[in-house]
Amino acid sequence: RKKIGVLTSGGDSPGMNASVRAIVRVGIARGCDVYGIYEGYRGLVEGKEKIKKLKWDDVRGFIHIGGTVIGTARCMEFKERPGRLQAAENLIKNGIDALIVCGGDGSLTGADLFRSEWSGLLAELVSLGRCSAEEIEPYRALTIVGLVGSIDNDMSSTDITIGAVTSLHRICESVDSISSTAMSHQRAFVIEVMGRHCGWLALMAGISCGADLVFIPERPPVEEDWETSMCDLLQSHRLLGKRKTIVIVAEGAIDQHLKPIKPDYIKDVLSSRLGLDTRVTTLGHVQRGGAPAAFDRYLSTIQGVEAVEAVFRSTPELPSPMIGMCQNQVTWQPLVKAVEMTHAVAKAIKEKDFKRAMELRDPE
Ligand code: ADP
Numbered sequence: 001r002k003k004i005g006v007l008t009s010g011g012d013s014p015g016m017n018a019s020v021r022a023i024v025r026v027g028i029a030r031g032c033d034v035y036g037i038y039e040g041y042r043g044l045v046e047g048k049e050k051i052k053k054l055k056w057d058d059v060r061g062f063i064h065i066g067g068t069v070i071g072t073a074r075c076m077e078f079k080e081r082p083g084r085l086q087a088a089e090n091l092i093k094n095g096i097d098a099l100i101v102c103g104g105d106g107s108l109t110g111a112d113l114f115r116s117e118w119s120g121l122l123a124e125l126v127s128l129g130r131c132s133a134e135e136i137e138p139y140r141a142l143t144i145v146g147l148v149g150s151i152d153n154d155m156s157s158t159d160i161t162i163g164a165v166t167s168l169h170r171i172c173e174s175v176d177s178i179s180s181t182a183m184s185h186q187r188a189f190v191i192e193v194m195g196r197h198c199g200w201l202a203l204m205a206g207i208s209c210g211a212d213l214v215f216i217p218e219r220p221p222v223e224e225d226w227e228t229s230m231c232d233l234l235q236s237h238r239l240l241g242k243r244k245t246i247v248i249v250a251e252g253a254i255d256q257h258l259k260p261i262k263p264d265y266i267k268d269v270l271s272s273r274l275g276l277d278t279r280v281t282t283l284g285h286v287q288r289g290g291a292p293a294a295f296d297r298y299l300s301t302i303q304g305v306e307a308v309e310a311v312f313r314s315t316p317e318l319p320s321p322m323i324g325m326c327q328n329q330v331t332w333q334p335l336v337k338a339v340e341m342t343h344a345v346a347k348a349i350k351e352k353d354f355k356r357a358m359e360l361r362d363p364e
Pocket residue numbers: 009010011041073074075076077078079080103104105106107108109110111113150
């Protein structure tokens with residue numbers, strides 16, 4: 001009888017609960033025991049009451065709740081080997097032989113490291129006398145499956161991550177609210193949106209809300225004097241009769257020299273050079289919260305089902321997969337490859353190779 005552990009980790013994202021629900025119910029339907037590991041990797045390291053068997057009814061009503069009911073955390077201990085050793089021991093002591101992690105690129109990087117170290121961790125547990133050789137025998141092949149839960153949509157090798165669409169909806173609603181007051185007063189608004197080092201939310205919000213200008217990390221302004229180009233553009237829109245100005249700035253927006261572009265700075269430029277009554281709005285955590293959009297409920301459910309399937313189909317030769325979505329098809333990618341590609345994007349941006357960053361993020 002397979003025992004599957006499921007945890008949600010890193011930044012919460014709407015839809016994580018729906019994936020936990022799907023994993024628990026499909027797992028039970030396929031004859032497995034499913035354990036919820038509470039508070040992400042922290043729960044895995046702490047063990048004891050943080051690891052609980054979940055029954056069918058325990059996930060009732062999960063599908064429409066935002067955030068993650070089983071909790072998430074940033075866990076420094078898991079970044080260090082002793083923490084991961086403790087995590088391995090807790091899995092074995094609870095009889096868990098497969099782990100499904102729903103989290104962002106940090107969480108999946110941690111999952112991939114854990115996977116790569118697994119046999120070494122087992123050997124260490126035996127040599128330290130914390131587990132016996134017979135005890136570890138059934139756990140030689142731990143399967144780890146990754147689901148990408150992130151509002152940022154920043155994972156390479158998948159078109160869309162769990163929570164990104166809901167977050168985009170929340171941003172659009174907020175920008176629409178701001179737009180009506182901006183138009184009434186003929187104001188300019190500089191709106192900062194989340195996304196860490198990824199501009200997907202900002203770009204999509206810009207298109208969906210008809211913003212005048214968008215700043216994203218992957219395509220910094222090409223001009224050295226981008227401030228003048230910005231003012232010329234926004235002024236031309238005003239001359240065409242537009243009564244409002246909306247500029248969307250990704251939190252990771254940078255210039256050609258990798259210097260952050262901050263909303264307050266844009267506000268100062270627009271106020272002083274164009275004389276626009278300019279306000280800054282940082283949308284903040286409203287972007288993460290609330291009920292998941294229908295698409296995220298669907299995405300996390302079908303990917304949760306696929307994650308359980310991956311547990312059954314995994315073999316020692318088949319590397320641990322990350323479940324993704326490419327061209328409307330659920331996909332399996334080796335976790336290690338998706339993590340490497342995501343890190344390569346960050347490296348390309350640091351090296352100012354913005355074109356390569358875009359290609360790596362969307363390899364298809
Ligand atoms: P996200 O998964 O949303 O990107 P974080 O980057 O904060 O969020 O990662 C969540 C957790 O995953 C961290 O608190 C840590 O426990 C684990 N983690 C992140 N990066 C690593 C790493 N390089 N090695 C081991 N664990 C990691």
